[in-house]
Amino acid sequence: MRRSLSGSVQWQHRTDHPATALDADGDTVYVAYNSGALTALDAADGSVRWHTELEVNGAPTTALSLTVAPQGHLLIGTVDGRILECRPRP
Numbered sequence: 729m730r731r732s733l734s735g736s737v738q739w740q741h742r743t744d745h746p747a748t749a750l751d752a753d754g755d756t757v758y759v760a761y762n763s764g765a766l767t768a769l770d771a772a773d774g775s776v777r778w779h780t781e782l783e784v785n786g787a788p789t790t791a792l793s794l795t796v797a798p799q800g801h802l803l804i805g806t807v808d809g810r811i812l813e814c815r816p817r818p
């Protein structure tokens with residue numbers, strides 16, 4: 729959910745799974761879920777830009793943390809103790 733400075737809701741994104749981590753780069757809000765999914769939302773209106781299931785070498789994993797690095801890559805800490813660096817989709 730994104731709110732304005734006055735507190736009114738600007739947009740809301742609903743999902744069936746709890747979010748484990750999120751970060752934004754100004755244009756996009758990146759959300760990781762406990763299901764292993766990773767979603768990119770348009771920061772202006774909350775629409776889904778892309779959605780994927782997080783995998784390492786073909787094996788599903790779950791993100792516990794994520795941040796947008798200065799170069800625009802996503803840094804993701806996983807439940808199995810890995811730190812991943814990946815490029816967001818266009």
